[in-house]
Amino acid sequence: MPEPSKSGDKPGDPGQPKAQNKPTSRTKLDKQSKRKTQEERDAERRRRRVMFLRELNEAKELRERVQPRRARAARMRQAMRMRTFRW
Numbered sequence: 587m588p589e590p591s592k593s594g595d596k597p598g599d600p601g602q603p604k605a606q607n608k609p610t611s612r613t614k615l616d617k618q619s620k621r622k623t624q625e626e627r628d629a630e631r632r633r634r635r636v637m638f639l640r641e642l643n644e645a646k647e648l649r650e651r652v653q654p655r656r657a658r659a660a661r662m663r664q665a666m667r668m669r670t671f672r673w
Contacts, residue, residue, distance in 0.1 A: 650657035
């Protein structure tokens with residue numbers, strides 16, 4: 587029994603993608619895409635940081651409302667640390 591022909595056995599086979607030998611400015615495209623992805627990563631990092639700091643401040647305010655005595659003591663300790671800090 588003859589074996590069925592695999593796709594891509596012949597160079598002119600329509601099932602096989604043609605190889606393009608055109609020189610492209612791939613390095614220029616790679617640098618631009620890397621720069622863009624770096625900028626996107628930086629923007630995403632800044633968005634996450636802003637969100638984190640906002641939530642942190644909300645949590646601190648909530649803690650002050652829920653536990654005023656502890657919050658006051660924490661503020662006093664922080665103030666003492668700031669007074670004793672030397673430049």
